[in-house]
Amino acid sequence: MNTFQPISGELHAESVPLSRIAREYATPCYVYSRAALTEAYRSFDTAFAGREHLVCYAVKANPNLAILNLFARLGAGFDLVSGGELQRVLAAGGDPRKVVFSGVGKSENEMRQALEAGILCFNVESEGELLRLNQVAGSMGKSAPVSLRVNPDVDPKTHPYISTGLKGNKFGVAYDDAPRIYRLASELPHISIQGIDCHIGSQITELSPFADALDKVLELVDRLERDGITLHHLDLGGGVGIRYQDETPPPAAEYVRTLLDKLAARPHKIIIEPGRALVGNAGLLLTKVEYLKHGESKNFAIVDAAMNDLARPALYDAFHDIQAVRPGAGVQQSYEVVGPVCESGDFLGHDRQLALEEGDLLAIMSAGAYGMSMSSNYNTRPRVAEVMVDGDKTYLVREREQVAALFAGERKLPD
Ligand SMILES: Cc1ncc(COP(=O)(O)O)c(C=O)c1O
Ligand SMILES: N[C@@H](CCCC[NH3+])C(=O)O
Numbered sequence: 001m002n003t004f005q006p007i008s009g010e011l012h013a014e015s016v017p018l019s020r021i022a023r024e025y026a027t028p029c030y031v032y033s034r035a036a037l038t039e040a041y042r043s044f045d046t047a048f049a050g051r052e053h054l055v056c057y058a059v060k061a062n063p064n065l066a067i068l069n070l071f072a073r074l075g076a077g078f079d080l081v082s083g084g085e086l087q088r089v090l091a092a093g094g095d096p097r098k099v100v101f102s103g104v105g106k107s108e109n110e111m112r113q114a115l116e117a118g119i120l121c122f123n124v125e126s127e128g129e130l131l132r133l134n135q136v137a138g139s140m141g142k143s144a145p146v147s148l149r150v151n152p153d154v155d156p157k158t159h160p161y162i163s164t165g166l167k168g169n170k171f172g173v174a175y176d177d178a179p180r181i182y183r184l185a186s187e188l189p190h191i192s193i194q195g196i197d198c199h200i201g202s203q204i205t206e207l208s209p210f211a212d213a214l215d216k217v218l219e220l221v222d223r224l225e226r227d228g229i230t231l232h233h234l235d236l237g238g239g240v241g242i243r244y245q246d247e248t249p250p251p252a253a254e255y256v257r258t259l260l261d262k263l264a265a266r267p268h269k270i271i272i273e274p275g276r277a278l279v280g281n282a283g284l285l286l287t288k289v290e291y292l293k294h295g296e297s298k299n300f301a302i303v304d305a306a307m308n309d310l311a312r313p314a315l316y317d318a319f320h321d322i323q324a325v326r327p328g329a330g331v332q333q334s335y336e337v338v339g340p341v342c343e344s345g346d347f348l349g350h351d352r353q354l355a356l357e358e359g360d361l362l363a364i365m366s367a368g369a370y371g372m373s374m375s376s377n378y379n380t381r382p383r384v385a386e387v388m389v390d391g392d393k394t395y396l397v398r399e400r401e402q403v404a405a406l407f408a409g410e411r412k413l414p415d
Pocket of ligand 2: 060202203312369370374
């Protein structure tokens with residue numbers, strides 16, 4: 001699908017020219033396509049047809065309430081890492097019985113909040129967390145549904161900051177420790193074992209790490225079975241990559257087929273936790289060129305978006321394609337595309353061939369995941385607006401107003 005494509009020489013979001021969005025909402029702003037979000041979700045969901053499954057969207061990728069609401073309506077579950085994310089999911093109409101709660105540092109308060117809401121499963125990441133959860137659940141007269149997140153020591157072949165399933169990473173319990181901790185869990189009075197969980201990293205563009213991790217998980221499932229511990233679900237995490245530049249990540253259908261081929265003889269319900277693959281290419285960051293500056297060795301295009309709006313280039317040296325919204329009238333040359341923040345690391349792209357004039361609009365592509373969600377107020381810059389496009393309509397999706405509109409008459413927002 002061509003979510004963002006040129007029509008009559010101007011880049012559009014669905015059928016809305018980006019210059020119209022800039023005029024109506026000002027720049028910088030994030031622009032999301034409802035059709036692209038829907039299609040991405042469905043591509044995973046339909047690939048599981050005939051198999052008991054749950055696609056739990058990883059909220060951290062983009063916790064925008066309109067996006068959560070859309071996925072909830074499509075039947076998604078949610079993967080959380082904080083009590084704040086749980087509040088958002090509930091405010092957006094998500095079903096707590098489809099929620100899994102990951103994260104290495106869950107606080108007592110967060111445990112209470114999740115037990116109160118009645119979530120599907122805690123993905124427990126340490127023995128200490130298991131013992132604490134048992135205590136908290138007991139004090140509430142409840143039983144906590146649990147999977148252990150195991151660390152399979154598989155190399156996901158991605159950026160080291162976003163690898164999570166290697167021995168040296170802080171995530172999950174050590175593979176060889178898992179049987180002992182499951183035995184402990186089976187003896188705790190307020191813990192109810194539901195499944196097993198594994199998430200090896202993010203922006204993974206090959207299938208082999210997923211297949212290797214699943215093999216290791218299945219070995220453990222068999223071992224547990226022999227020990228008399230039966231699991232109801234397997235949560236295989238997220239991590240499927242997207243195309244930013246020239247990557248060739250597996251399409252959802254191929255990824256799911258690879259998993260299901262190994263799971264054909266297994267009775268378990270399958271859970272996955274994709275984040276980036278559902279939202280990454282459904283969003284862009286729209287920005288305006290404020291100034292062109294020709295330095296001694298480089299040309300700078302100084303735009304009104306910055307590292308506080310999109311941290312990925314500064315943080316991971318990540319590549320985001322940068323497209324002119326309209327063909328430029330300037331001379332085509334190499335530009336450093338940089339923001340107004342007072343750091344030399346404040347760049348959105350290096351050495352980009354662009355024909356620019358001041359006032360031109362640029363689209364920073366593939367910014368739907370880990371864009372707004374990692375933004376900050378650094379340099380006392382306000383957080384930018386987020387705009388949802390639906391066909392030829394656009395609407396501002398600023399938190400409170402947006403939820404109020406979505407749930408008018410249906411649900412009262414917490415103060
Ligand atoms: C536990 C867990 N699940 C799911 C995800 C989502 O990852 P991605 O956005 O790469 O699909 C993450 C982030 O890496 C995670 O830590
Ligand atoms: N923030 C990372 C992904 C982190 C995945 C979360 N465990 C990125 O922008 O690529």
